[in-house]
Amino acid sequence: MARRPSPQTRERILDAANDLFDRYGVHAVGMQRIIDEAACGKNLLYREFGSKDELVVAYLERGGAEWDVKFARALAAAATPQEQLVELVRVVGAGLPGTRGCGLRNTLAEYPDPDHPVHRFIVEHLEKVRGRLHDLAARTPTADPDRLVDRILLIINGLYSPYTVIAGEGRAAAEAVLLAREIVSA
Amino acid sequence: MARRPSPQTRERILDAANDLFDRYGVHAVGMQRIIDEAACGKNLLYREFGSKDELVVAYLERGGAEWDVKFARALAAAATPQEQLVELVRVVGAGLPGTRGCGLRNTLAEYPDPDHPVHRFIVEHLEKVRGRLHDLAARTPTADPDRLVDRILLIINGLYSPYTVIAGEGRAAAEAVLLAREIVSA
DNA sequence: ATTCGGACGGACCGATCGGTCTGTTATCGT
DNA sequence: ACGATAACAGACCGATCGGTCCGTCCGAAT
Incomplete structure (x- = not known):
């Protein structure tokens, strides 16, 4: 018509x-x-x-998909689960320059109300990330996968900090990889 | 009158x-x-x-003062510089519950314009923090104080992540202390 | 008791917020 | 060529933004 x-x-x-x-x-x-x-x-x-909220969620969905790409890239770039975790940290650090960090984490800070759909969506996504990290950690020879996940997440979250992103993300990214390497081989 | x-x-x-x-x-x-x-x-x-900007800066100044208190508390609670760094991580983690993280870092994310006075104030403060951490690290037996500072900052920034703060800050805080202990004694 | 000035509440300003609705223009299928 | 409809621009809505200004009230010094 x-x-x-x-x-x-x-x-x-x-x-x-x-x-x-x-x-x-x-x-x-x-x-x-x-x-x-x-x-x-x-x-x-x-x-x-x-509505704006719907648009924000769509924006966050795309951010989540970008994370999936990072994850897949890290899995493909290394053979052992230990090396894959390190590679994930490296990919995150390499993706920092020119950005403002992680859209999901930054947006979470803007929606502190735990009942808000945007807040819930982000927490849900991040829990999924934790789950996938746990799967990976469980396949390493570590005695305590939960602890390994906590440590890797601490490093990744540290890289995504506004402070890290704005002031000297280069040093932090390099150091994060070294630290991750020590952690997974401990 | x-x-x-x-x-x-x-x-x-x-x-x-x-x-x-x-x-x-x-x-x-x-x-x-x-x-x-x-x-x-x-x-x-x-x-x-x-103006609102002035009020925000005053708010950030108070946040900076709170950090000074944390720093002083950590210095007082331990004898060696190594233990003081670990203690600092512990104090940061202990201060997380019930908060939304670090006001300075959260606000930095809200002011991405590097020319804005609020942005500048925060970066200035965080550089001061880095300087004080460096002084502390330089008094440890480590061969590379800069690297030690990078690692401690990575952990602290990781603790202050919106994700850490909202989802399970308890586990992260405990793990951060353990990780810091390993780092300073490496 | 009078009076001076700080504290307060709120009207008011232009701009912008998220969101709705209408009118015009341009592109398609028939 | 015509008519249907999507895309666009923008007026418009009530609410709120940061910020200014005014009028009232009250406490303290004279």
């Missing part, structure tokens, strides 16, 4: 939101700014994403 | 701002909310603090 809805509009909007949320944080970015950046009508954005 | 300005009003306002900023983040808290909480007139707040 008539004009068909373009399937890539949703992606274009999400691209713009992703960039702005990553750079400035969720609360600091208004919907109009996203609309300007995406060069779309306000109607279109609210058709694709019913 | 007339009524004298009460010297504790400034503290009362700062108390309210401190509590709200700590709990919800800077961007999420409006001035009116602080005024309501402090039960003061809007005039008074803007006489004591010329």
